[in-house]
Amino acid sequence: MAADLSWMRERYEQLRSQGLDWDPPALQSASEPRCTVDGREMIMLSANNYLNLATHPRVVEAAVEATRKYGAGSGSVRAIAGTLDLHLEAERVCADFKEVEAALIYSSGYTANVGLIPTLVRGSEDVIISDELNHGSIIDGVRLTKASRAVYQHNDMAALEQVLREHSGNERKLIITDGVFSMDGDIAPLDEITELAEQHDAMVFVDDCHGEGVLGDGRGIVAHFGLQGRVTFEIGSYSKALGVQGGIVAGTEDVRRHALNHSRSWLLSGSQPPG
Missing domain, CATH: 3.40.640.10 (Type I PLP-dependent aspartate aminotransferase-like (Major domain))
Known part of the structure; x- marks a missing residue:
């Protein structure tokens, strides 16, 4: 019989009830100043790609x-x-x-x-x-x-x-x-x-x-x-x-x-x- 992992679920539910659980959004585009999240175009203000080098053609x-x-x-x-x-x-x-x-x-x-x-x-x-x-x-x-x-x-x-x-x-x-x-x-x-x-x-x-x-x-x-x-x-x-x-x-x-x-x-x- 598999180990009882109900403690994991309980711990997660406690986080979720406090609004502290992670549910990361998924990008459908590169991490650029304008990006696509859940089908919507958005302005990126939270990435670390400060100089936009991640998509620079030479890089x-x-x-x-x-x-x-x-x-x-x-x-x-x-x-x-x-x-x-x-x-x-x-x-x-x-x-x-x-x-x-x-x-x-x-x-x-x-x-x-x-x-x-x-x-x-x-x-x-x-x-x-x-x-x-x-x-x-x-x-x-x-x-x-x-x-x-x-x-x-x-x-x-x-x-x-x-x-x-x-x-x-x-x-x-x-x-x-x-x-x-x-x-x-x-x-x-x-x-x-x-x-x-x-x-x-x-x-x-x-x-x-x-x-x-x-x-x-x-x-x-x-x-x-x-x-x-x-x-x-x-x-x-x-x-x-x-x-x-x-x-x-x-x-x-x-x-x-x-x-x-x-x-x-x-x-x-x-x-x-x-x-």
Whole structure:
């Protein structure tokens, strides 16, 4: 006899009664400024395809050509046989664009955060200090660690400084913030965060998936504040302003090698399809 899953139905009905269940609309067109939903033409105000590159003719043609040459899928994880020369070229281009030594592509921004964060801290001797409005993928990544945790009030630098002082005895200190916060659209004071990090010997981890294509001549919040070389870990995304799919970790060559060898979401996920 199959397992009793009535608890799933009960949980769903509770969500539905509160109007909290997801029922995603289905598009019958590309995600463009004007799109078709349920047979009706609508103006798109909720997608992340900020620059409309997802349907740009050159982007589409490049995807078609890559698919014809390499196939619909990569066939493996990156660590075994799923690294194509296209992946390496894209990482070099990304590193040059971000003005860093190296970059590593993940299957998504989510897998970049949940894969990298747990590798940067050990146990309670280390501490993660996180903005209260950080993205859910950051929260999930932090939950996977055994480090001490502290949350500071949103973009409140006095609160951040106080937390840093309270945790001065911890060995590794990792400050994590969104660059552009996805719900409100406000910008982290990354210049002030970096100053405090340098004063308190802390690492800075910024998720700038929503800042690319928007700030710093398109390079994101690090370039916006002129902090190249001072931010330890920069997370980016191909699936928002750049219009395709994937996540990015950008930093030094040491960061790339560390992520490549220790990040389980990178090691155990199939690599991006060629197109």
